[in-house]
Amino acid sequence: MYAAPPDLATEIHAALPPSLHLVRSMSPWVKARGAGPLHSFLEGPAFDRDGTLYCTDLAHGRIFRVDPAGRFALACRYDGEPNGLKLHRDGRLYIADRRHGIMTMFPRDSRPRALLAPDEARGLQGVNDLLFAANGDLYFTDQGDSALNRPTGRLCRLRRDAGHVETLVDGLAGPNGLGPVNTTQPICNQGEIDEPGKHDVEFVEAGEDSAEAFESPKQ
Secondary structure, eight states: OOOOOOOOOOOOOOOOOGGGOOTTOOOHHHHHHTSOOOSOOEEEEEEOTTSOEEEEETTTTEEEEEOTTOOEEEEEEOSSOEEEEEEOTTSOEEEEETTTEEEEEOTTOSSOEEOSOHHHHHTOSOEEEEEEOTTSOEEEEEOTTOBTTBOOEEEEEEOTTOOSEEEEEEEESSEEEEEEOOTTSOOEETTEEOOTTSOSEEEEETTOSSEEEEOOOOO
């Protein structure tokens, strides 16, 4: 058995001001939830080197910029469903858009642009989260509407020097968050402790009680 986790004190870093609440807007994503209006649904927080926080609003297709003092500003709004977000070393934002696939934009751009070719994007079910490996390869979860009774989700990779999407793991039930494994510490995988450095990527399936660890192919 594991010891109980310690209690950590937290505080609110920033709160979306009422002036940016969209209480009368019913986007397709909000309608699909079937729970009435929703002023925002914040996802994908990521900091840049200067301490500016970027995040997405999945409900209304918005990207926000939050300064170190906690002040929100609208970076852009577009016809999409942005979910996960990461900053590339070249300064671009990479966005996992449930409707359009992987998109990119520089912080001062007015809207993101599709990264994948149309036929590649059409083959996706609905991307959720993403991360960059140290070598520049992009990993992302393709969740769509997969669930425990419909395990059709995938873990995918887009190599930095290739334009096509590779399926690395399929048959997943709601693959969601994605993060790099800290190779200096063991990780928990299906109730067992893995050896440090054995795996490269860790992801979580909705409805499961453990994280999955994945060792990326080296070829």
